[in-house]
Amino acid sequence: MLSGTTISSIIAVALVFSLPTKAAPRQMMRRSTPELSLTAQLQIADTAIDRYKLLSKDEDFVYDFTNSTTPFANRETFPALVGSGTSFSVGQLPACSMVYLHLHPRATELFVLNSGRVLTQMVPEAGVLDSEGKQRVINTELGPGKMTIFPAGSFHTQVNPDCEPANFTAAFSAEDFGFGLVAQETFSLSDDAIAATFGQSIAGEDIDKVRDAIPTDAVIKVEQCLTKCGKQKRHI
Ligand SMILES: *[C@@H]1O[C@H](CO)[C@@H](O)[C@H](O)[C@H]1NC(C)=O
Ligand SMILES: *[C@@H]1O[C@H](CO)[C@@H](O)[C@H](O)[C@H]1NC(C)=O
Numbered sequence: 001m002l003s004g005t006t007i008s009s010i011i012a013v014a015l016v017f018s019l020p021t022k023a024a025p026r027q028m029m030r031r032s033t034p035e036l037s038l039t040a041q042l043q044i045a046d047t048a049i050d051r052y053k054l055l056s057k058d059e060d061f062v063y064d065f066t067n068s069t070t071p072f073a074n075r076e077t078f079p080a081l082v083g084s085g086t087s088f089s090v091g092q093l094p095a096c097s098m099v100y101l102h103l104h105p106r107a108t109e110l111f112v113l114n115s116g117r118v119l120t121q122m123v124p125e126a127g128v129l130d131s132e133g134k135q136r137v138i139n140t141e142l143g144p145g146k147m148t149i150f151p152a153g154s155f156h157t158q159v160n161p162d163c164e165p166a167n168f169t170a171a172f173s174a175e176d177f178g179f180g181l182v183a184q185e186t187f188s189l190s191d192d193a194i195a196a197t198f199g200q201s202i203a204g205e206d207i208d209k210v211r212d213a214i215p216t217d218a219v220i221k222v223e224q225c226l227t228k229c230g231k232q233k234r235h236i
Helices: 003-032 039-046 048-055 182-187 191-197 203-213 223-229
Strands: 087-093 097-103 109-115 116-125 138-142 149-150 156-158 165-173 219-221
Touching: 039 048, 087 182, 097 182, 138 149, 138 165, 219 223
Parallel strands: none
Antiparallel strands: 087 165, 097 156, 097 219, 109 149, 109 165, 116 138, 116 156
């Protein structure tokens, strides 16, 4: 049997837990959030209508790729994207350049070429095989007006093999698409893990050699093409 005292303690505890739950929504509404970034405020807004109130100027709905420090608009650089589930990139692949083997952890990319020529390679995922039963690699050659798709998480790389720059636009199926640099990330593992991953074919000092040789900029210049075009190697 529960004593009267025990029952009143249980009721008291129940009240303590129930009161804040009822009071919480009101407190949330009253709390001002100036310390949060606009993107953060937009993310916690109760409704889309509230988001429009936070984006009160018409200019809040314009992203100027010609005057921005980043070649992509994500929900951090362009807060109006919050709630849309999308982001966008406009950029130029310089002559004889290659975008590192990379992936986007949260987004499928639709990559459209607007000028020039770009060769792409994409590795979809384990189990997607070619006619010989080997890992399938999807190669495309894009010219103006052509588009390819890089599904979320797929490894991909883009090469501009010509002497002129290639302009592209790319749409992403997430507001914060993110980047994974495959080689850099692999070689950030411990030496033991790398040696095991590559079937002990690489060990000791060689691991450091490979690690140090991986370029750190996202776009690398392709030597042969530079010679063909009579251009100097430069880092961008
Ligand atoms: C470029 O952006 C800066 C900072 O947002 C702004 O002050 C400037 O007016 C912009 N310039 C043009 C040409 O839009
Ligand atoms: C490529 O983009 C640059 C920078 O926006 C622009 O100046 C140039 O005219 C574009 N080239 C073509 C062929 O569209």
